[in-house]
Amino acid sequence: MKLSEIVKLLNGKLDGDGEVEITGVGKIESARPHEITFIANPVYEKFYNSTRAGAIIVSRSFNKHLSGDRKVPVIIADDPYLAFVELLDRFAPVVELLKMGIDNSAVISKSAEISPDDISIGAHCYIGDECKIGRKVRILPNCVLMAGVVIGDDVLIHPNVTIYNGCRIGNRVIIHSGAVVGSDGFGQAKNKDGTYRKIPQRGIVVIEDDVEIGSGCTIDRATLGETLICRGVKLDNQIQIAHNVVIGENTVIAAQTGVAGSTKIGRNCIIGGKAGFVGHIEVCDDVIITAATNVSKSITKPGVYSGYRAQTQKKELRQEASLRELEILKEKIKNLENKIKK
């Protein structure tokens, strides 16, 4: 594909030779002469002179004066990263993950309803009684869907995923390996003799449309009713979602975060990795929680929160700064004490 054609495709502006032939995409450090790359973050501008790439997608604010002797053609785009993603989809080879059809080794209940349309079910899968599986669904090898699981259209389930009985998965959902959807919530009532009695967990998990669930996530079923992952939520790896939790639309959560029982997180939130939420609280829409923050109270105002015990980031950073000055404060007090003695 000629660079001039890519320029049109991306609706960008060309600065350089449009005749260059582009056959692939690459990272700026390692792209080859017929590959196109991008600079979205200024810290990567330092690679401009050394890259072997055939062309670079840059933003309007890209500093042309960086260029040395060699002139690499650039495409100026509104959002170089999104433009590059567009090309990724076009150039990078998509691996066909599985052959169409149902593998002979899969064990599928006679009462399961599986759309015949573009389905692939891999080796050693188990599909329980009365499951319902939509169109264009790919279930990779060694997945288990217990009885009554409902899967929408266009869903991709990677190997070794478990979905417990009765859980419902929407359309265009992606679930990565090792994830568990619908295990029992942690409900234990203390008996008088100190032992515990298991509270039956009779609810389900509902995963709405366009959700992605990372590898090793665990999402517990509700005691009664539903644990709910709303439309457009994106979960990174090893996230723990307890029973009766609700995660609002288009909220993204980074790896190793945990949300305790019955907590509700709003829409359009951004949650950093290793964050923790105690149970029975509410976090409103449009909240940003930084990595490793522990949220122990409800949050009612949009904003950025951080700290070992979550505060507004502003307060927390000020406190952190004060803490680093403690030594100086101690010194000052000693001086004052000495002066007063005199």
Next chain:
Amino acid sequence: MKLSEIVKLLNGKLDGDGEVEITGVGKIESARPHEITFIANPVYEKFYNSTRAGAIIVSRSFNKHLSGDRKVPVIIADDPYLAFVELLDRFAPVVELLKMGIDNSAVISKSAEISPDDISIGAHCYIGDECKIGRKVRILPNCVLMAGVVIGDDVLIHPNVTIYNGCRIGNRVIIHSGAVVGSDGFGQAKNKDGTYRKIPQRGIVVIEDDVEIGSGCTIDRATLGETLICRGVKLDNQIQIAHNVVIGENTVIAAQTGVAGSTKIGRNCIIGGKAGFVGHIEVCDDVIITAATNVSKSITKPGVYSGYRAQTQKKELRQEASLRELEILKEKIKNLENKIKK
């Protein structure tokens, strides 16, 4: 079932019409007219006027004056939550997870001894040489039991669980999906050239009776001897138990907690989520560790401990409060300095 019959069953006291017909259970926010619900926590009393439930189980301290025009029949019980659990077991449909018998696709060693009594072993399970499996055991699809694993009676193992060779599981144990029992402890001895040599891990894991293990937990085998999860322990999801750890009877641990090698935690402890324990320490009986607390020294007195570095909760909260006053302290010191200058 008539409400009057439920009253007898729960050994409670009725206030209202005993003729109401109850056919199920529900949450107070969403229960339907023939369902019974409960209020254990006063914060849910606000739903009294709006609930559509046919009856409510309440505690002795329930405030009757809340009731508006509509009179919902109530059952007064010692512990409304436990009473409700009783009804859950009776009303909510229990899904039969698996058909009796051994699925044709399971691969079972000839030397494995499996009780013929009420057993179910799901599709694609692997049962290794000389395993011993007791009565009324359900092993759901795609589980792997390596050689010499011993399983007691009345055990439920959810899909995609792995149990390494030689590990022993007691009676009435529940293990959730993705859990791994018996992987190698993290033993690495540094060589002089900076590389590491693997310390063979030749011990096992012993899970005693009435233990529940959450989804995604990993419990490592001992170097020598046993990693021991004692009777009645309840583990939430994604908990990491290192080699040679001992968790005492009836201790409950919330999700994403980690316990490093050779640490011993006592009986009747309650450990919050995301807690961490360094290796080679001991925590005595009856200790409460709050969520996200890191325990780096042995604990010898019962009580509540919390903080980024665990202290008694009392100390930790006072310290936290002081920290929030740091700005004021700085101000005070500045004032003192100014006064002295004068």
Next chain:
Amino acid sequence: MKLSEIVKLLNGKLDGDGEVEITGVGKIESARPHEITFIANPVYEKFYNSTRAGAIIVSRSFNKHLSGDRKVPVIIADDPYLAFVELLDRFAPVVELLKMGIDNSAVISKSAEISPDDISIGAHCYIGDECKIGRKVRILPNCVLMAGVVIGDDVLIHPNVTIYNGCRIGNRVIIHSGAVVGSDGFGQAKNKDGTYRKIPQRGIVVIEDDVEIGSGCTIDRATLGETLICRGVKLDNQIQIAHNVVIGENTVIAAQTGVAGSTKIGRNCIIGGKAGFVGHIEVCDDVIITAATNVSKSITKPGVYSGYRAQTQKKELRQEASLRELEILKEKIKNLENKIKK
């Protein structure tokens, strides 16, 4: 084996009766009369008088005066722990994990190239198109290798492991159960309407020689290029490695640590459990990070770092100490204020 022979084997020095017959190894608390044990850590010297072991491996600094009436023969060794490991390998029974050959229930693509040499592939494994598997490889039951996975020689993969398409595993690698290698990196670009668009993850994961990966680890594939786990790295359980991360040679990482996208950790580092690293930073060689430390900036000097926000351990401990003195500082300020008033 006579104790005198063991002394020669370990190149140690004997103090006691060399004729004692040794038939196994044990922990000092529980070793039996014909077993040998060791004391590497002085805290275990207290067991010297009570151990029933037939002999003990000790270090040069071992305090002989501890010995009571009973004289247990000791072997003095440079490194008692490594000497013991030597014996572990010799005495403790190694369980043969799997029969040689390929189980009938495994589903293996015709285009996969599998060395016929000492291979074992367990029940219900899936080996995708064009996989290449080396000599002396053991793949335990229920593992999934998607298309194009390359495995070196002498590799051991425990049950229920998933390796996504195209990932490459070196020689002498061990991967524990439930681990996931090559799941999609967490790349989500925000659209103008608040929804997210998935960034295709077209790179792979490369695991070099002599790496061990603990149970439940998740290692994401790169967006482009490689996520790289270098030679000799040892990962404990439930570790999260994000896309495009590089972990340098002979670095060891304890359980539940997370490393965010594109971060590079150097060689010979020691990372404690539950540590966290933000994305796009670099940690130089020979760094020690203590447990539960969060690293939010690049580290350019070798040393020990710790704290909720990583600092040099020296600074962090001083700060921690100051914090504990805050109450006293408050008191001092109050006194100063009173004196000045007077």
